[in-house]
Amino acid sequence: MSAHIGFEVNPHKDYQRLQVVTLSKDLVEKFDELTSQYDVQSIEYKPFLRFFIAKCLSDLTQNTLGDYLTSTLKNRSTGAILMQCIDPEGISKSHDTFIDLNIRISTAISHLIGLPNLDSMSGKFYARFSVKNEDNSDSYLRQAHRRMELHNDGTYVKEKTDWVIMQKMLEKNVEGGDSLLLHLDDWQELSKFYDHPLAKKDFQWGSPSSKNVSYKTSHPIFLDDDKDGNPMMSYIDQFVEPKNIEEGVYLYELGESLENESNTYHVKLPEGSMIIINNYFWVHGRDKFTANKNLHRELLRQRGVFAEYKNETTSN
Ligand SMILES: [Fe+2]
Structure with a gap:
């Protein structure tokens, strides 16, 4: 069993395949200190910065986090992680800095495990979107009143989609809307x-x-x-x-x-946390919300491929 430095791992209390990773307050604070100088726009404009902040996070865990995440996501018996990034009592900052920190954390995570695909909906390596009570868009992605059925991501694009990160940045007046996960x-x-x-x-x-x-x-x-x-x-x-x-x-x-599958997991995702799954043996969806005209949720997603070279460079 390899060491976990700066983070703890426990199986979810209700769902044994889901591994709960909690980044320590100290780790998050140090990561914030090292990376807060890079605003979100610079991370969007300069692809190498994404790898640089991934390296910052990796160094703080003495390279244990990337290996843990990759091996867990590839492990058929698990393949799913609920990552709690922020101690709720810990870093109390303004809304914008909280959002920025969360974007930097999920960017570091995605570049630790591999490379995100270009998200054609946003034109960026990630997509942010809001779920509100009413919506006129052309798919179920943002529609609150109905369940988003279980599915895989990346079905209609040519690129491989090995993994999906679904991050909750912010949530107001939300009841329901649990993440749904089913292992094949x-x-x-x-x-x-x-x-x-x-x-x-x-x-x-x-x-x-x-x-x-x-x-x-x-x-x-x-x-x-x-x-x-x-x-x-x-x-x-x-x-x-x-x-x-x-x-x-x-x-x-x-x-x-x-x-109608009764083995589906219904997972509550706190603000500032994310689910990371292997996209080829987990399907995911979202339960419907209870109607509330002030319902508001800010989400971020990334989808991408594993860094295949990683096995060669980390096995020695
Ligand atoms: Fe999806």
């Missing part, structure tokens, strides 16, 4: 869909205009198995485009099965 190996009807003749047949994928992805892609619901022969999935209900009744019915039944 806990899905009781997995074999019904995985052993189906359509499981590894190509489907077409597209996306609405807000995503700024003009092309369509093609891939199966169940991708090539992992190196140990375990299923890997890439599915979302809204962006898969069935071509006939057989495909439509398969997708409909698969979606119903996911939504």
Whole structure:
């Protein structure tokens, strides 16, 4: 068991696959001291700065954090982390500095584990978005009144999407809206869909205009198995485009099965914390909120790939 320096790890009290990582107050304060001179705009404009602040965080943990995160995310039996970044009694600062610090922390995390993909919706390496009580957008992403069904990210883009970071920066007047997580190996009807003749047949994928992805892609619901022969999935209900009744019915039944699965985790995410999951063996979603006209939530997401070279440089 390798040492954890500057952070603690415990399994979630209700959900054993989910690992709760708590960064110490001291670590967060030192990270803040080292990196507060870099504002968010400079991090957006200069890609190398993102790696520099990742190095700052890594050094403070004597390089234990990146290795822990990467091995946990790749581990089939876990693959999911709830990272609590801020001691709520600890750093009390203004709203803007709190948000900036959170952006720097999630940027450092994403660059410790790999490289974020360009988020075509925002045109940046991350996307920030608000969830309010009313919304007129063209997907369920920002709509508060309904459940966002379980899905994988990156289904309609050509890049690989190994992991997803979902960070909650701020929350007001929120009741409900838990994060939903389901590990493929806990899905009781997995074999019904995985052993189906359509499981590894190509489907077409597209996306609405807000995503700024003009092309369509093609891939199966169940991708090539992992190196140990375990299923890997890439599915979302809204962006898969069935071509006939057989495909439509398969997708409909698969979606119903996911939504009715009793092994789904319902996770509360405190302000200033984030969930990091392996995107190919976890599906995620969001429960609906209780109606409140002042409901407001500020979220940040990053999606990307693992740094494959890391294994070679850290194994010696
Ligand atoms: Fe998602």
